[in-house]
Amino acid sequence: MTDPIVLAEGLHKSFGGTRALRGLDLGVPEGTVCGVLGPNGAGKTTAVRILATLSDPDAGRATIAGFDVVREAGRVRERIGLAGQFAAVDGQLTGRANLRLFGRLGHLSRGEARRRADDLLERFGLADAADRRVAGYSGGMRRRLDLIACLIQRPEVLFLDEPTTGLDPRGRLEIWDAVRELVADGTTVLLTTQYLDEADHLADDIAVVDQGRVIATGTPDELKATLGDTLDVVVEDPGGLRPAASVLHALAGTDPTMTGADRLTAPLPGGGFRLADIVRELDRAGVAVADVRLRRPSLDEVFLRLTDSKETVR
Amino acid sequence: MTTARPAPQRLRWTITDGLTLAGREIARLKAEPGQIVAALAFPVVMVVLFGYVFGSAIQVPGGGDYREYLMPGLFAMVSITAVQGVMTRMAADASQGVMDRFRSMPTARLAVPFGQTGADALVGLGLLAAMVGTGLIVGWQPHRGAAATAEAFLLIVLLRYAMSWVGVYLGLVVKDDQTAAQLVPLFLPITMLSNAFVPTDGMPAWLRLVADWNPLSAITAASRDLFGNPGARSAHPAWPMAHPVAAVLLWSVAALVVFVPLAARAQTRRGR
Ligand SMILES: Nc1ncnc2c1ncn2[C@@H]1O[C@H](COP(=O)(O)OP(=O)(O)O)[C@@H](O)[C@H]1O
Ligand SMILES: [Mg+2]
Numbered sequence: 052m053t054d055p056i057v058l059a060e061g062l063h064k065s066f067g068g069t070r071a072l073r074g075l076d077l078g079v080p081e082g083t084v085c086g087v088l089g090p091n092g093a094g095k096t097t098a099v100r101i102l103a104t105l106s107d108p109d110a111g112r113a114t115i116a117g118f119d120v121v122r123e124a125g126r127v128r129e130r131i132g133l134a135g136q137f138a139a140v141d142g143q144l145t146g147r148a149n150l151r152l153f154g155r156l157g158h159l160s161r162g163e164a165r166r167r168a169d170d171l172l173e174r175f176g177l178a179d180a181a182d183r184r185v186a187g188y189s190g191g192m193r194r195r196l197d198l199i200a201c202l203i204q205r206p207e208v209l210f211l212d213e214p215t216t217g218l219d220p221r222g223r224l225e226i227w228d229a230v231r232e233l234v235a236d237g238t239t240v241l242l243t244t245q246y247l248d249e250a251d252h253l254a255d256d257i258a259v260v261d262q263g264r265v266i267a268t269g270t271p272d273e274l275k276a277t278l279g280d281t282l283d284v285v286v287e288d289p290g291g292l293r294p295a296a297s298v299l300h301a302l303a304g305t306d307p308t309m310t311g312a313d314r315l316t317a318p319l320p321g322g323g324f325r326l327a328d329i330v331r332e333l334d335r336a337g338v339a340v341a342d343v344r345l346r347r348p349s350l351d352e353v354f355l356r357l358t359d360s361k362e363t364v365r
Numbered sequence: 366m367t368t369a370r371p372a373p374q375r376l377r378w379t380i381t382d383g384l385t386l387a388g389r390e391i392a393r394l395k396a397e398p399g400q401i402v403a404a405l406a407f408p409v410v411m412v413v414l415f416g417y418v419f420g421s422a423i424q425v426p427g428g429g430d431y432r433e434y435l436m437p438g439l440f441a442m443v444s445i446t447a448v449q450g451v452m453t454r455m456a457a458d459a460s461q462g463v464m465d466r467f468r469s470m471p472t473a474r475l476a477v478p479f480g481q482t483g484a485d486a487l488v489g490l491g492l493l494a495a496m497v498g499t500g501l502i503v504g505w506q507p508h509r510g511a512a513a514t515a516e517a518f519l520l521i522v523l524l525r526y527a528m529s530w531v532g533v534y535l536g537l538v539v540k541d542d543q544t545a546a547q548l549v550p551l552f553l554p555i556t557m558l559s560n561a562f563v564p565t566d567g568m569p570a571w572l573r574l575v576a577d578w579n580p581l582s583a584i585t586a587a588s589r590d591l592f593g594n595p596g597a598r599s600a601h602p603a604w605p606m607a608h609p610v611a612a613v614l615l616w617s618v619a620a621l622v623v624f625v626p627l628a629a630r631a632q633t634r635r636g637r
Contacts, residue, residue, distance in 0.1 A: 103469045125471065133469040139462035143393045155385045156472040158378070184396065204470070 054117065056081040056239050057102060057208055061111035064097050064263075071097040073263040074111070079208075079241055079256075084234055086254030087243040088353075094263040095243035096136060099212045102241070103133040115208055132201030132209045136216065138193040139200075142186035146177055146196050149185060150203055157204030164203070171199040175229055191222025198229055202238075209233065211242040215249060227252060247353060251275075259357060266357050278356060279320045281348040282329065286313050287339035294336040302329065308355070313341070318348060318356055379473040386480025390454070391487065404488070408496040411439050412503055415562055426564045429595025436496075436505040437588035437596075438561030440521050441581045443492050445556055447529040449549045451485050455536025456545035474633045482529040489525045493518070508593030517591035520613045524584050527620035534624045537631035560606075561585045566599050577603035580620075583612035 055078035064072040071094045079085040089095050100106040102113055104124040112119065118126040140149045147168055154164025172181045175195055185193060194214060201209060211230070215223040230253050234240060244250050250257045251271045259267040259274070267274060282303070284295050289312060299307040299317040302324070307317035326345050333340050348356070394401055412432070420431035458464045458477075467477055507514040539545050558572070559565075559581040565573045576582055586609035589596040598606060605612035 100465075105465055105468055128469060128471045131469060133466065135462045135465055137462040139466040141389070141393070141463060143396050144389070145396075148392060152385065152389050153466070153470070156382055156467065156470055156476075158471055200466070 053081065055079050056116050057085070057113075057241055058115075059098065059102065059111065059113040062098065062101060062108045062113060063110040064094075064101065064106070064108050071263055072101075072108070072111075075260070075263060076265055077241075077258055079239060081207075081239050082237050083255040084230070084240040084242065084253055086250030086257045087241065087260055088245070088247065088250045088257050089243070089260035090245060093260045095260060096212055097263075098260070099133070099135075099210050099241070099243060103131055103210050104128055105133075129204075130207045132204070132206035134194075134197050134201050134209070134211045134214060136212045138190075138197040140185050140193065140197050143184065145182050145184055146188070147172060147181040149196060150200055153200045154203040159204060167203050171202060174232070175199050176225075189222070191218050191225050194218060194222065194226055195229055198226065202233065206238065208239045208241065211240060213243050213245065216245065223249075247347075259353065261357065274353075275347070277320075278348050278353055279318055280324065280345050281352055282317050282319050282324070283310070283342070283344045283346065284315045284333065284338075284340060285311075285342040286315075287341050289313060291338040291340075295333060295338045295340075298332050298336050298338065302332070316352070318352060319345075375473060378471075379475050379479060382473045382476030383479035383483060386476055387484040387487075390481065390484030394488070404492060405495045408439065408492070408499040411442070411496075412436075412499045415439070416503055419562065423563055425595050426566060426599070427595060427597025430504065432500075432503050433505050433594045434589070434596050435562065436500040437517075437592060437594055438559075438585045439496055439500070440493065440517075440588055441524075441559075441561050441584040442556055443489060443496055444521050444525040444584055445528055445552065445581055446492070447485055447489060447525045448532040448535065449552050450488065451481055451529045451532030452536040452539070453532075453542065453545050453549065454481055455533055456539050457542040459537060459540040460542045475629055478530070478533040478628050478632055481533060482526065485529045485532075486522070486526055489522065489529075493521065493525075505594070506592075509591060513591040513593070516610075517588045520587055520591075520610065520617075521584060523617045524580065524613055527617040527624075528580075530624040530628055531620055533628040534631060537628060555579070556581060559585060560596075564596070564599075574603065577606050580613070580616040582606065583609050583616055585609075587613050 057077065057079035059075055059077040062072045062075040075094065075098055077085070077098070087095050087098065097106070101108050102115065102120060104120050104127050107121050114120065115127045116130050120127050141152070144152065150168035150171060151164045154167055155161065159167060172178045177192065177196060177199070180188060180192060185196060188196065198211070198214065214230070215226050218226065230240060230242065242253060254271065256268065256270055257274055258265045269277070282299065284299065286292055286295055292313070292315065295315055296307050299315055303317040303319055305317065307315040310316045324345065326343065329345070330340065330343055333343070415435050416432045420435060423431055425431055425434045464477070507517070535548070536545060539548065559576050559579040561581055565576045565582070568576060583605045586596070586606055588594070590609060
């Protein structure tokens with residue numbers, strides 16, 4: 052077993068009274084994609100900024116390929132690429148000029164920067180737009196350019212901070228394709244996201260972050276297995292809530308959450324539940340059901356489950 | 366701190382990366398020819414506005430042509446505009462995440478301010494040339510020979526370069542292009558509060574004190590002396606007005622000594 056190429060141990064970081072990170076641990080094996088999944092304010096950006104040498108931790112340590120992000124920042128910067136939450140490209144310049152600029156600043160020779168720019172523009176479908184000013188690009192194109200701008204110096208580790216937030220579905224798919232393309236090259240990727248499905252599609256491993264700490268890790272399948280599916284029940288009249296709640300309790304092993312005047316939600320651990328069986332159980336309890344649905348949990352519910360702070364009906 | 370690379374190598378990258386970044390600023394300008402036209406129209410507008418509109422009502426102390434009196438003030442103004450120009454560019458990069466990208470790359474830390482101030486120096490030379498051309502057309506002239514004329518221009522360029530470092534620091538501190546844009550109009554009163562356009566003799570004593578110590582007044586007075594343009598000194602001048610060349614050197618060196626390290630620290634600081 053070699054050491055993880057990205058390693059964070061007990062990272063702490065406060066901004067005034069806000070404790071953005073409180074003991075964050077993370078390890079990303081070389082050549083894998085790690086999805087850091089968490090809601091707004093969880094500390095994802097703070098963690099990425101520390102790993103990318105933009106910010107120093109108050110406590111804890113982190114290394115990239117064995118180099119300390121604080122003491123050996125110069126060595127770290129030679130090995131990483133960062134695409135932040137906003138597309139950090141120069142709108143006034145063309146796509147090609149942007150890539151050449153970042154290539155030169157990444158200390159490629161003039162010829163190498165030129166070749167690499169042309170190559171990447173071609174590969175990531177921006178060749179046609181290469182000589183237009185970036186100010187006229189769509190949001191998705193801008194993000195894609197931003198992403199390839201950090202590839203130009205062939206980083207070993209790529210940090211992508213919410214690469215698809217604010218993009219339309221088409222833009223999202225374009226970025227997903229681009230990330231898959233990188234992974235095929237063997238680049239290690241750490242990407243943050245608020246979307247479970249994004250982590251699911253792209254990541255080999257997921258670290259769920261909440262309030263500055265990793266609260267769960269695993270492959271997407273492992274996480275899904277522990278989280279199971281989510282069951283929604285809408286009753287015909289409020290009188291049916293109580294019997295429905297006890298049916299759901301029996302199935303789920305925990306109290307269901309009331310999500311409206313006439314509806315309940317409960318997580319079902321593991322798999323193996325069939326909708327038909329659930330409907331039969333409800334029917335037997337005399338509940339007049341308007342709607343029953345079995346679905347993948349939303350991120351909110353993942354957090355509620357993992358942090359165990361749910362409101363229940365009694 | 367970071368494991369240091371050997372100093373000569375760091376210096377080399379600071380220069381190479383600085384040139385790359387200065388080249389970027391020039392490429393940006395080329396992509397926006399309208400901006401160049403606007404920048405070159407500025408001297409013409411200023412000369413017409415001050416030289417012909419205000420000038421008709423202003424008495425030059427000791428007599429003489431107002432436009433001859435005015436041009437050194439406008440050259441001085443070219444020096445001071447470096448602050449707002451560089452501040453705006455630094456703040457734009459900081460607010461759009463471009464600065465973070467530079468900082469996460471092996472790019473030399475100080476290349477960003479050096480590139481920015483270097484490019485601004487080129488822009489300043491262009492502006493100054495346009496201002497001189499406009500001045501020559503409306504009848505301004507240097508009267509004291511090549512050496513004095515060259516000295517005056519060197520002082521103007523030096524002060525502008527020093528002022529561009531003030532801009533680097535301000536831009537890194539505000540970090541936000543909208544805040545920077547809101548600060549720009551504040552520079553006009555600072556330029557007006559000097560001897561650039563009107564004699565300070567008529568100002569209330571406290572205001573005159575401020576105006577006489579304004580670096581803009583020093584460069585204006587120094588250029589008037591060195592070009593041999595009108596603008597007699599008052600009987601009991603404040604120190605910078607009695608020794609304007611020394612005052613310009615002092616202001617420039619002071620600005621560089623204070624703001625280069627401050628800007629360097631702001632550029633390399635982490636922990637946000
Ligand atoms: N520069 C800062 N100054 C003050 N508070 C900050 C700063 N950066 C982040 N925070 C706070 O730290 C917490 C974590 O923020 P962040 O890392 O941006 O979360 P995420 O990226 O997961 O949305 C939030 O409460 C945020 O308000
Ligand atoms: Mg964030």
